[in-house]
Amino acid sequence: xxxxxxxxxxxxxxxxxxxxxxxxxxxxxxxxxxxxxxxxxxxxxxxxxxxxxxxxxxxxxxxxxxxxxxxxxxxxxxxxxxxxxxxxxxxxxxxxxxxxxxxxxxxxxxxxxxxxxxxxxxxxxxxxxxxxxxxxxxxxxxxxxxxxxxxxxxxxxxxxxxxxxxxxxxxxxxxxxxxxxxxxxxxxxxxxxxxxxxxxxxxxxxxxxxxxxxxxxxxxxxxxxxxxxxxxxxxxxxxxxxxxxxxxxxxxxxxxxxxxxxxxxxxxxxxxxxxxxxxxxxxxxxxxxxxxxxxxxxxxxxxxxxxxxxxxxxxxxxxxxxxxxxxxxxxxxxxxxxxxxxxxxxxxxxxxxxxxxxxxxxxxxxxxxxxxxxxxxxxxxxxxxxxxxxxxxxxxxxxxxxxxxxxxxxxxxxxxxxxxxxxxxxxxxxxxxxxxxxxxxxxxxxxxxxxxxxxxxxxxxxxxxxxxxxxxxxxxxxxxxxxxxxxxxxxxxxxxxxxxxxxxxxxxxxxxxxxxxxxxxxxxxxxxxxxxxxxxxxxxxxxxxxxxxxxxxxxxxxxxxxxxxxxxxxxxxxxxxxxxxxxxxxxxxxxxxxxxxxxxxxxxxxxxxxxxxxxxxxxxxxxxxxxxxxxxxxxxxxxxxxxxxxxxxxxxxxxxxxxxxxxxxxxxxxxxxxxxxxxxxxxxxxxxxxxxxxxxxxxxxxxxxxxxxxxxxxxxxxxxxxxxxxxxxxxxxxxxxxxxxxxxxxxxxx
Numbered sequence: 001x002x003x004x005x006x007x008x009x010x011x012x013x014x015x016x017x018x019x020x021x022x023x024x025x026x027x028x029x030x031x032x033x034x035x036x037x038x039x040x041x042x043x044x045x046x047x048x049x050x051x052x053x054x055x056x057x058x059x060x061x062x063x064x065x066x067x068x069x070x071x072x073x074x075x076x077x078x079x080x081x082x083x084x085x086x087x088x089x090x091x092x093x094x095x096x097x098x099x100x101x102x103x104x105x106x107x108x109x110x111x112x113x114x115x116x117x118x119x120x121x122x123x124x125x126x127x128x129x130x131x132x133x134x135x136x137x138x139x140x141x142x143x144x145x146x147x148x149x150x151x152x153x154x155x156x157x158x159x160x161x162x163x164x165x166x167x168x169x170x171x172x173x174x175x176x177x178x179x180x181x182x183x184x185x186x187x188x189x190x191x192x193x194x195x196x197x198x199x200x201x202x203x204x205x206x207x208x209x210x211x212x213x214x215x216x217x218x219x220x221x222x223x224x225x226x227x228x229x230x231x232x233x234x235x236x237x238x239x240x241x242x243x244x245x246x247x248x249x250x251x252x253x254x255x256x257x258x259x260x261x262x263x264x265x266x267x268x269x270x271x272x273x274x275x276x277x278x279x280x281x282x283x284x285x286x287x288x289x290x291x292x293x294x295x296x297x298x299x300x301x302x303x304x305x306x307x308x309x310x311x312x313x314x315x316x317x318x319x320x321x322x323x324x325x326x327x328x329x330x331x332x333x334x335x336x337x338x339x340x341x342x343x344x345x346x347x348x349x350x351x352x353x354x355x356x357x358x359x360x361x362x363x364x365x366x367x368x369x370x371x372x373x374x375x376x377x378x379x380x381x382x383x384x385x386x387x388x389x390x391x392x393x394x395x396x397x398x399x400x401x402x403x404x405x406x407x408x409x410x411x412x413x414x415x416x417x418x419x420x421x422x423x424x425x426x427x428x429x430x431x432x433x434x435x436x437x438x439x440x441x442x443x444x445x446x447x448x449x450x451x452x453x454x455x456x457x458x459x460x461x462x463x464x465x466x467x468x469x470x471x472x473x474x475x476x477x478x479x480x481x482x483x484x485x486x487x488x489x490x491x492x493x494x495x496x497x498x499x500x501x502x503x504x505x506x507x508x509x510x511x512x513x514x515x516x517x518x519x520x521x522x523x524x525x526x527x528x529x530x531x532x533x534x535x536x537x538x539x540x541x542x543x544x545x546x547x548x549x550x551x552x553x554x555x556x557x558x559x560x561x562x563x564x565x566x567x568x569x570x571x572x573x574x575x576x577x578x579x580x581x582x583x584x585x586x587x588x589x590x591x592x593x594x595x596x597x598x599x600x601x602x603x604x605x606x607x608x609x610x611x612x613x614x615x616x617x618x619x620x621x622x623x624x625x626x627x628x629x630x631x632x633x634x635x636x637x638x639x640x641x642x643x644x645x646x647x648x649x650x651x652x653x654x655x656x657x658x659x660x661x662x663x664x665x666x667x668x669x670x671x672x673x674x675x676x677x678x679x680x681x682x683x684x685x686x687x688x689x690x691x692x693x694x695x696x697x698x699x700x701x702x703x704x705x706x707x708x709x710x711x712x713x714x715x716x717x718x719x720x721x722x723x724x725x726x727x728x729x730x731x732x733x734x735x736x737x738x739x740x741x742x743x744x745x746x747x748x749x750x
Contacts, residue, residue, distance in 0.1 A: 002040065002317055012103070017044035040315035041329045046276040047106070049335065050691030054109040057683040057695070061116040062086055064679035069124060072672045074223055077209045078131060081202050082123040088201070089119035089194040096189030097182075106691055107183040110684075110698065114629065115190035117680030118162070121636065121673040122155045122198030128669040130206040137212065144207035152199060154643045157587050158636040159195035163188050164579040165632035168572045169625065180625060187629075227668065234714065235664050241715050242656070248719045252599075252712065255606045262609040268533030268619040270377070270562040271368035272693040275342040277335065281305075281316075281353070283326035284360040284412070287420075291319035297359050298326045304352040305330050310338040310345055330363075335689045343528045350409065362410035364525055367558060368694065377532050378408065378524040379557035380539045383517040384550060391415065395520050397546045402522070405538060407530035414512055415520035422478050423503040430499045435489045441499060444486040449475055478502050514554060521556055531618055532562055565621055573624070576631050577601070584639070593646070596720045597638030603716060604634040604709025611704025615685075615696070622694050626701030633677060633706060637713035640666045645721055659721045663714060674710040678703050 007016050021039070028037055065086075070079050090112060102108055130147035134140055169184035241248050281301055285294050295318035305314040308330065316328040332342060340348075346363045353361040367375055382398065384391045392415060402411055424445060426438055446452060451469035458464070474480055482497035512519055526535055536559055543553050555563060577598070584594035608630055612623055641663050648658035684699030 002315075002320075013044040014048055017042055017048075038313075040313075041278060041331065043276075046274075046278075046690050049277075049689060050106050051104070051109060053687060053689045053691060054106060054113060054695070057113050057687055058109065058116065060683040061113050061680040064682060065116055065120055065676045068672060068676045068679055069120070069127075071223060072227065072668060073127070073131060075131075075210075077211070078127060080209060081127045081205045082120040084205065085119055085123040085194055085197050085202065086116060088197055089115065089190050092193035093186060093190040096193075097186055100182075100185060102182045102186065105182070106694070107180065108186045110695065111183045111186040112190070113684055113695075114681065114698070114702070115187055115194075117677035118187070118633075119190055119194035119197075120676055122159065122195050123202045124672045124676060125155060125640065125669045126151055126198045126202045127206060128672060130203065131210055132665075134210050134212050140210050140212075141207045143210075144203040147206070148199070148203040150644075150647065153587075154640050155195055155198055157584065157639045157643065159191055160583050160587065161580050161635050161639065162191045162632035164583045165576045165628060166191075168575040168579060169628055171572075180621070183625065231664060231667060234667050235660075238660060238663055238715065238718060242660070242718060242722055245719050245722070248715055252603055252716050255603045255708075255712070258606045259602060259609060262606065262613060263619075266609060266613055266619050267531030268562075269531045270558050270565060271620050271622065272618065272697060273343055273365055273528075274368050274691060274693045275335065276366050277332045277342065277690065278366060279330040279332070279342060279346050279349075280364050280366060281326075281328035281330065282362055282364060282410075283328075283356065285324035285326070286358065287324065289324035291323045294318045294324060294326050297356055297361070298328065300356050301326070301328055301353070301361065304349050307352075308332075308345060308349060310340060326361075347528055360410065360412060362525060364410075375557055376410075376523040376525055377558045378522070378526065378535050378539070379555060379559040380522040380524075380536065380543075381514050381519050381554040381556050382522065382543065382547065383514055383519045383552045383554060384548070385517060386548075386550065388415065388511060388518060391518055391520055394547055394551055395522075398542060399522070401542050401546055402524075402539065407527040408535060408538075409525040409527055411522065411524045413520050413522050421505050422481070423505055424481070425501040425503060427499050427501070434494065434499070436486070436494075436499070441486055441496070444484065444496070445481070448484050449481070478504065514556070517552070519554075523557075532559065533619075536562070573628055573631070576628050580631060580635060584635075588642075588646075590726065592724055592726060593642050596717060596725060597635055597642055599720050600634055600638060600709055600713045600716050601631050603712040604630060604705045607708025608701040608705035610708075611700040612697075615700050617697055617700055620697060622697035623701050626698040627705070629698070630701060630705040630709070633702070634709040634713065636673065637666075637670050637710060638717045640670060641713070641717050642721060642725075645725070649727070655725060655727055656722055659718045659725070663718045667714060670710065670714060674706050678706050681706075 005016065005020060007013050024037060024039075031037065066079055066083055069082055070076070073079065093112065093115065097104075097108060126148060129151045130140075130143050133143035133147050138146065166184045166188045169180055171181075283294065283297060283301060285297065298316050298318045302314065302316055305311055305328070310332045312331045312333045314328060314330045316326070318326050320327045332338065332345065342365055346365055349363055353363060364376065367377065382391070382395060384394060386394075395413060395415060399411065399413070402408060426441055428438065431438060431441065443452070447468055448470040451467045453465050454468050455466045456463055457466065470480075470484070474483075481502065482495065482500070484496045485493040486496060486499075488494050512521070514521070522539070524535070526532065536555070540553065543551075547553075554560075581594045581598060584597060585591050588594060605627065608623075608627055612618065617623060641659070644662035644666055645655075645659045648662055649655060653661070681699050681702040684695040685703050687695045687699070
């Protein structure tokens with residue numbers, strides 16, 4: 001006997017699982033001898049393992065980020081500044097989650113992993129700018145005041161830009177939108193808190209912790225020499241690119257055009273197929289099959305499961321959800337104890353399911369994003385105004401071609417014109433001649449076959465219903481119906497064979513509708529490596545060739561959500577670009593500067609898309625969210641360069657001189673923040689275990705996009721600035737000299 005424990009909408013599945021496991025020993029103790037109670041399937045095992053893996057990723061990301069900072073600044077004291085930012089920002093983010101009523105789940109933890117690289121960005125920019133002034137001889141307190149004043153606008157601009165990117169994600173519609181609300185708002189809270197820390201705590205810590213070093217430590221000298229060499233190489237290459245701007249423009253146009261090519265070649269799906277440590281087996285028997293019939297075939301499914309090396313245990317239910325169907329659960333060993341992915345295992349046992357003759361049997365993997373565990377990814381709807389028999393004829397022509405596609409597995413429909421029926425035809429002429437009426441004959445058939453309550457009686461204080469019906473042995477075949485009798489008005493008994501005719505036929509088991517039209521839904525599973533987008537595109541092509549002119553198509557289930565979420569994400573992406581442009585335009589008081597800053601956004605996309613293609617990933621809700629996040633990340637580089645170039649122009653330098661100097665001065669913080677984010681995201685890209693497939697999508701988008709986008713930023717932004725930026729030399733100068741000690745300034749005492 002199977003007992004299902006279903007959580008309420010507000011309940012925590014991990015807590016339910018823990019408390020249920022604590023109850024099992026007590027329940028076992030009350031069972032009769034020879035009976036035992038086991039857990040056949042627990043969905044929280046995957047959730048728990050996935051969260052544990054994200055915790056590990058969180059620690060790895062923090063360690064890698066701190067290693068990057070130590071490499072660039074070569075000072076343990078300097079590392080303490082951003083190191084403090086990480087716990088403060090994450091604790092503050094936890095408070096934001098508590099206020100908003102969010103839970104600790106895979107998506108909120110995923111946002112925290114990304115936040116590890118993000119929260120240190122502002123602190124790194126602040127730290128590097130102050131540290132540079134200290135190395136030039138300025139007192140730490142003076143350097144902290146001057147460096148913070150120089151960089152505060154850039155930090156505020158980058159923070160507002162990132163928030164502008166994430167806000168549209170929080171308003172996405174549909175099931176996927178509700179899931180990513182927590183992701184977006186958690187990341188937004190982390191970014192806001194980290195910027196506040198960078199503007200307040202980081203300068204104070206710099207003024208107290210940093211000191212100018214007269215000599216470099218022995219181990220740090222090779223690193224300093226390498227960074228100095230990198231500055232010189234970049235300065236020379238930047239000057240060359242500004243003299244040959246046509247080459248830079250050509251490369252940028254080539255990269256932008258490559259986006260279209262790579263984007264159209266990538267497979268698309270709603271979400272990646274996750275290894276949840278379980279495979280479900282579905283068996284559909286012939287119409288009107290009994291439980292005993294189904295059970296015999298389910299034993300063959302058990303034999304298939306026993307041959308799986310990764311099998312931990314299995315559970316089989318015959319006659320579920322209806323007598324002719326069967327359902328089974330194959331639990332796999334822990335992720336660390338096996339090498340094969342659940343999809344590979346499902347593919348290996350699929351031929352065995354095909355050999356279960358007389359039934360339609362197939363294994364399926366549970367879908368992501370909270371969908372039903374037995375829901376198939378392909379739900380293709382065919383609608384027609386004709387009869388169900390006409391719809392079935394159109395369907396057979398469609399299925400004849402679809403069945404030739406080896407990438408569509410277990411193709412099935414919800415239209416089955418195979419339910420046996422007996423049509424009872426009445427001869428009205430004979431009924432009228434004999435003085436009968438159709439209602440009397442109908443009641444006779446109803447009473448003999450279905451039963452009729454004719455009276456009630458009481459006995460010993462109990463009331464009983466008296467039901468008249470033919471014996472079961474007398475209503476097992478159609479011929480017996482002809483031997484029933486009805487009474488004429490004269491009181492004579494007349495056999496029904498005189499006035500009725502029987503016709504055996506088949507009818508649809510269900511008469512389904514979709515959008516108020518007669519409809520049939522074609523469902524299928526996907527072979528490994530075949531995406532949902534490719535499958536639906538193929539089905540659309542087949543439908544256009546095989547369906548009659550009056551038929552229309554639609555989508556349901558995951559297929560419908562695939563299109564809706566894709567459209568929603570594209571709109572979100574467009575809104576993110578618009579929001580960030582308007583926010584930057586308001587901050588810079590210019591429409592030109594935001595255009596310069598955002599010029600590298602489409603160029604960084606080629607890196608993200610190529611990373612997805614080379615690693616065998618796809619376009620899905622996770623990778624698309626990563627692309628939206630990339631918009632804000634890559635804009636930070638342009639903000640740093642453009643803002644410093646504007647400051648230098650206002651200090652009296654020519655535009656070309658200002659952009660060259662600003663680019664060289666901002667190279668190290670750009671590289672530090674970029675590599676902090678890249679290495680902080682690497683654990684996502686290379687993660688393994690439960691839920692790794694979803695983490696790979698965002699990880700590779702960020703890694704590939706930042707690698708390519710950072711390279712384009714340090715060359716394309718200066719080139720665009722030299723072309724279209726405003727000349728600011730005639731504007732009133734600021735009240736301080738940005739990169740030198742102010743004339744007549746007195747250093748504070750040590």
